[in-house]
Amino acid sequence: MAAYTKTSALMARGCEFLGTEYAILCGAMSWVSERNLVSAISNAGGFGVIACGAMTPELLDAEIAGTKALTAKPFGVNLITMHPQLFDLIEVCKKHGVGHVVLAGGIPPKGSVEAIKAGGAKVICFAPTLALGKKLLRSGADALVIEGMEAGGHIGPVSTSVLAQEILPNLAADNLVFVAGGIGRGELIAGYLEMGAAGVQLGTRFACASESIAHAAFKKAFFRASARDAIASVQVDPRLPVIPVRALRNKGTEEFTAKQLEVARLLDEGVVDMGAAQLEIEHFWAGALRRAVIDGDVESGSVMAGQSVGMVTKEEPVVDIIAELMTESEAALSNRGAVAA
Template identity: 75%
Template sequence: SELIDVCAGHGVGHVVLAGGLPPPGAIERIKGSGAKLICFAPALALAKKLIRSGVDALVIEGMEAGGHIGPVSTSVLAQEILPPLAAQVPIFVAGGIGHGGLIAGYLEMGAAGVQLGTRFVCATECIAHPNFKKAFIRASARDAVTSVQIDPRLPVIPVRALRNREMESFAAKQREVAQALDEAKVEMAEAQLQIEHYWAGALRRAVIEGDVETGSVMAGQSVGMVKEEAPVADILKQLTDEAAHALARRSVHA
């Protein structure tokens, strides 16, 4: 609620909401401020509901993305959501996109555009710590793994990040807390709080401070396509050239 007030007070033109259905009244307040509202929609049913609620655009993000993820792949979400809904509102596709040829494919399916994060981490203009960028350049797609929930009593929202020492320690921490629960050494609320707070400040440690072993190095599976540091303009040119080449090949074979 406070963030919506801040956006309205500063005349923010576009607001993005994620994490399921917006809280009651949020859509009306954002739209009432004059801002365009973009919402993440990880399922067809939610996408339909958000459109009925009046959102201006959607982002569909698959499990290949970095950071907090859902259980469904980008390609499946695109097949489920783009054909029936792309004519109603602009829909942007995200998760695991690192090549312009794939961008062209989603545009042909009806997407209004795409959202990329991992591909731009090693942009010259990105303020991430050099250690963070080096971790991306060294990594392959198989290094971008998801956090694992050890015990159903201790819920864990899956996060995709580069495998490091802290991810292994997190699994050990879950086992330790679960054992404490079994032995009645800790209450359920306290146990869940320990798990919830485990990663507090971890993203900042990695991105800003450069601690890529005990920080959270969130990265999508397209990380294997990040080969070097380059200006944003060069990255965009490569992607658009790849997309144009893919579309040109289709027209030749049509």
């Protein structure tokens, strides 16, 4: 096995926290981050994360059991904070002894962090700002992920490079902070590690791995795409706060605009309240993403991808992707040492 001395030294804190060989998490991608990809990433030394998304507790129960049948290595579960059965899902994680739970999609509701920790799991939260990162840590989060707008799927308004400069110098020395969004090569991983990151999270690079169950047409759409093809959705009504989603431009992005107008009308008419309106939007994305990932409908489905999609050019095993990232990172760190000498 290749030795990545310098990279491993910088990843040591993250690896100890995750219980892995490499501090590389796979971002939770609905319909993609399921038992096959998650177990492959964990077996290759990384940290796979099940995307619970809109799953029921029963479905999550089966998915965790299926993943445990494929790997004895650590893996996590990503839960959406607005899920109406969040606390039931937390109980499912507790039942299976899941070691790490990632809370995404908003500020964790009261009691959720405590419920997860009561089950013995570590809590990882997304922090879009320095102030919120500090608040989440005070509230019990064991680690943070800072994810920039270059990422695929739901995104914030700030780039990864800016978030890293704002948050890592302030929090990384005393806390575990993982960096995500737009990472496609190991040289960038090296840079964030040098800034104090405990590790990194990637989604787009893993979406087309050999072990990914994504439809062949979905993967081909990635191979054809360039960075500028991965665009963020547009909010059409300021009264309806919708988290932007980055996906490859197609008919589905146009259909989302129409969906927003429909939901805004229902909100105006009092047919739904704001919470129900936001869930309606989430259900739209879940269905559109499934059509693309599972059915291969890359025209009207949602082909969620980050701007690093241009670096995804072929289908390859997870173990090769991780080895390439680590080799690139190690070479970058070694070259800097040679220059300094």
